[in-house]
Amino acid sequence: MEHYPRGKTVVVAMSGGVDSSVAAALLKEQGYNVIGISYQVQETVAPAARAKGCCSLDDFLDARVVANKLDIPYYVISVAPEFKKEVIDYFTEEYLAGNTPNPCVKCNEKIKFELFLNKAMELGGDYVATGHYCSVNFNEETQAYELIKGLDEFKDQTYFLFTLNQDQLSKVLFPLGGLTKKEVRDLAFERGLINHNKRDSQEICFIENSYREFIEGQISFKDIPSGEIRDLQENVLGKHKGLYQFTIGQRKGIPIESLEPIYVVRKDSLKNVLYVGNNKDLMRDTLIAKEVHWINPKENYFGKNLMVKIRSRFQDKIATLTETPSDSNSVQIKFTEPLRAITPGQAVVFYDGPKVVGGGWIKSC
Amino acid sequence: MRKSLPMDTHNKSIRPIFLDYAASTPLAPEVAALAMEYENSLYANPSSIHQEGSKVRVEIETARASVAALIGATKDQILFTSGATESINFALKGLIFSEYLKKKFFEEISVITTAGEHSATRNTIEFLQNLGVRVNEVPLTSRGIMDLKELENLLRTETPTLFSFILVNNETGVVNPIKEILELMSKYPEIKVHIDATQAVGKISPKFYSVTRNPRIDILSISSHKIYGPKGIGALYKKPEVALVPLLHGGLQERRLRSGTENFQGILGFAKAAELTLENPDYKNEKLKEISEYLLTELRKIEGLKFYGDREIATSQILNFGIHQKDGLELLVKFDQNKIAVSIGSACYSGTHKPSHVLKAMGESDQNAQSAVRISYGRYSTLEEAQTFISTLKMILIG
Numbered sequence: 031m032e033h034y035p036r037g038k039t040v041v042v043a044m045s046g047g048v049d050s051s052v053a054a055a056l057l058k059e060q061g062y063n064v065i066g067i068s069y070q071v072q073e074t075v076a077p078a079a080r081a082k083g084c085c086s087l088d089d090f091l092d093a094r095v096v097a098n099k100l101d102i103p104y105y106v107i108s109v110a111p112e113f114k115k116e117v118i119d120y121f122t123e124e125y126l127a128g129n130t131p132n133p134c135v136k137c138n139e140k141i142k143f144e145l146f147l148n149k150a151m152e153l154g155g156d157y158v159a160t161g162h163y164c165s166v167n168f169n170e171e172t173q174a175y176e177l178i179k180g181l182d183e184f185k186d187q188t189y190f191l192f193t194l195n196q197d198q199l200s201k202v203l204f205p206l207g208g209l210t211k212k213e214v215r216d217l218a219f220e221r222g223l224i225n226h227n228k229r230d231s232q233e234i235c236f237i238e239n240s241y242r243e244f245i246e247g248q249i250s251f252k253d254i255p256s257g258e259i260r261d262l263q264e265n266v267l268g269k270h271k272g273l274y275q276f277t278i279g280q281r282k283g284i285p286i287e288s289l290e291p292i293y294v295v296r297k298d299s300l301k302n303v304l305y306v307g308n309n310k311d312l313m314r315d316t317l318i319a320k321e322v323h324w325i326n327p328k329e330n331y332f333g334k335n336l337m338v339k340i341r342s343r344f345q346d347k348i349a350t351l352t353e354t355p356s357d358s359n360s361v362q363i364k365f366t367e368p369l370r371a372i373t374p375g376q377a378v379v380f381y382d383g384p385k386v387v388g389g390g391w392i393k394s395c
Numbered sequence: 396m397r398k399s400l401p402m403d404t405h406n407k408s409i410r411p412i413f414l415d416y417a418a419s420t421p422l423a424p425e426v427a428a429l430a431m432e433y434e435n436s437l438y439a440n441p442s443s444i445h446q447e448g449s450k451v452r453v454e455i456e457t458a459r460a461s462v463a464a465l466i467g468a469t470k471d472q473i474l475f476t477s478g479a480t481e482s483i484n485f486a487l488k489g490l491i492f493s494e495y496l497k498k499k500f501f502e503e504i505s506v507i508t509t510a511g512e513h514s515a516t517r518n519t520i521e522f523l524q525n526l527g528v529r530v531n532e533v534p535l536t537s538r539g540i541m542d543l544k545e546l547e548n549l550l551r552t553e554t555p556t557l558f559s560f561i562l563v564n565n566e567t568g569v570v571n572p573i574k575e576i577l578e579l580m581s582k583y584p585e586i587k588v589h590i591d592a593t594q595a596v597g598k599i600s601p602k603f604y605s606v607t608r609n610p611r612i613d614i615l616s617i618s619s620h621k622i623y624g625p626k627g628i629g630a631l632y633k634k635p636e637v638a639l640v641p642l643l644h645g646g647l648q649e650r651r652l653r654s655g656t657e658n659f660q661g662i663l664g665f666a667k668a669a670e671l672t673l674e675n676p677d678y679k680n681e682k683l684k685e686i687s688e689y690l691l692t693e694l695r696k697i698e699g700l701k702f703y704g705d706r707e708i709a710t711s712q713i714l715n716f717g718i719h720q721k722d723g724l725e726l727l728v729k730f731d732q733n734k735i736a737v738s739i740g741s742a743c744y745s746g747t748h749k750p751s752h753v754l755k756a757m758g759e760s761d762q763n764a765q766s767a768v769r770i771s772y773g774r775y776s777t778l779e780e781a782q783t784f785i786s787t788l789k790m791i792l793i794g
Binding site for chain 1: 722724725728729731732749
């Protein structure tokens with residue numbers, strides 16, 4: 031009797047949260063051969079589910095219970111060494127370089143849709159699926175895959191997925207793209223999934239306390255030199271104890287007396303200087319993005335009006351992209367109106383309507 | 396480009412093939428039947444003074460004799476625990492804490508163990524080490540047994556309170572040379588010898604672990620769910636003169652050494668399983684010999700396949716092998732997709748795949764250790780299952 035399953039096999043990345051659980055359920059109902067896999071990102075997994083973060087042993091147990099309910103196999107694999115190198119070390123180094131990193135984008139780029147995707151293929155998967163709120167489309171005219179924003183604008187997660195290339199897009203399924211969060215929870219409830227009401231994990235998954243404490247834990251205190259706080263005219267106003275403690279646009283925690291509200295405007299990691307200014311000083315209308323990736327490299331979007339997002343929680347704004355002659359991997363972005371607190375190190379993503387055109391990393395503004 | 400075709404889901408009517416007996420065994424039907432018999436009559440607390448309690452007490456003590464017989468002990472030498480993990484914890488901590496009460500300093504206590512122990516031993520020893528106890532570890536040879544020469548060397552430099560070792564390795568099935576070890580230990584009568592016999596009972600001849608035949612054994616740990624008995628119950632053998640500080644204080648059950656109302660169902664189940672094992676031990680089972688020969692012959696034909704642990708000195712019921720450049724987890728998942736249950740590493744912890752410390756201790760590279768797969772079978776396995784296993788393995792290796 032032939033045991034080996036025929037048909038399309040999908041490996042669903044399960045976090046123990048309701049989104050990936052519903053994704054698995056829907057794919058099973060659509061007739062795929064589904065395998066659920068959680069990946070642990072650190073050597074020692076936190077035993078109990080924490081308010082922040084995700085993927086503790088409790089979360090894995092939720093995933094296991096759901097997998098059992100859906101009658102799909104479930105495994106846990108470790109990606110800890112690679113995660114440390116590609117995400118955690120990146121995170122720390124970026125802060126020390128004066129930038130504000132986005133580890134979730136990095137994780138998607140290097141771990142979830144590369145390392146994990148490859149492992150899933152090795153284990154017999156034809157596709158990988160996640161509970162991201164977005165869709166993949168194959169455009170017959172252009173003969174290329176497209177990444178489309180999720181129906182639920184508020185939950186759309188395409189900002190974190192801009193690095194996906196054509197090959198990866200051909201291997202990924204996003205079952206939740208056409209659903210709202212509420213609909214997903216309802217689907218979970220209907221199917222009796224235990225996590226239908228579970229809180230969404232909002233924060234960075236590998237940080238248990240604050241990002242400051244985390245950075246301090248990664249390096250020793252004496253490695254963080256204190257430096258000067260200056261205004262934009264280079265007047266020295268005071269001292270700071272480490273640039274990593276501040277992010278652009280921040281108002282709280284600046285150790286300077288001032289009658290008017292002052293904000294962090296710029297971080298110069300070479301000089302180790304923190305520049306502060308007023309709200310006007312935070313408004314910029316141009317930025318340079320580096321390491322730019324185009325979802326469809328054959329299409330040209332220079333000079334067109336696109337919607338651009340500079341932060342996951344910020345609204346998209348209208349901008350045009352122009353080439354930078356000095357570097358073919360960089361792009362200059364000019365907004366029709368100035369934006370507040372453009373932050374080096376963050377991801378910037380360009381949209382043509384609901385379609386993701388591409389994105390890059392904010393270098394300077 | 397991508398169409399969603401109606402696909403078959405997992406065929407539920409396929410009977411699963413279970414090749415992970417070393418992790419746990421199916422309940423013997425005779426053991427399962429027991430629960431029904433006494434449900435209505437034997438429910439009282441065995442420590443109660445009234446007749447209802449007395450009835451239960453008598454059953455427990457009768458059961459104790461059956462379990463004792465498994466290892467050639469008398470019933471007064473057997474304590475019931477929640478399993479081999481508790482027995483091991485009890486043996487190690489009980490002995491060390493007893494020494495501590497005399498010596499007052501953990502730093503003055505030392506123990507010897509091996510590099511191939513189960514995590515119950517390893518982690519308990521690590522805990523004791525963190526308290527200050529000095530620990531020496533006998534390395535393993537590439538065959539998978541402890542290095543006797545190194546043990547001899549260690550014993551020459553100092554005399555520890557305790558020497559604890561595993562008899563049959565749970566990952567490789569390799570049997571430590573107990574006769575030679577105990578002969579060596581007879582030169583050092585002050586050292587307490589504890590043996591983890593969890594995987595030994597039933598799989599190898601009792602001549603290796605019977606305490607009457609091996610009087611040098613001071614303490615011994617065994618488990619019920621490895622011999623077709625219920626989970627959650629095990630036993631500790633100890634010589635009367637061995638002083639152990641209890642892990643559990645309370646009602647003073649089990650000769651004041653292990654408080655808590657006795658796990659009656661577990662004890663009866665364990666005793667029944669013990670009787671069945673005495674009558675029909677796996678190591679004498681002709682059918683299992685056939686399966687063993689078949690598996691070894693077929694596996695030896697597979698290109699790039701290497702056994703971990705010297706098969707000549709291992710129980711035939713636990714086989715550990717790896718295939719060149721094939722990840723063990725990948726094989727496990729593919730077997731699992733075919734409803735064949737096998738194992739990589741030990742069953743414990745969160746279910747993630749770390750290279751086995753036992754294989755590393757045998758000198759294997761990380762890559763080899765990652766490729767290792769363990770299969771183990773027993774009383775209810777069939778030759779047909781073994782054949783399906785081999786044909787599935789071949790198919791997986793082609794595909």
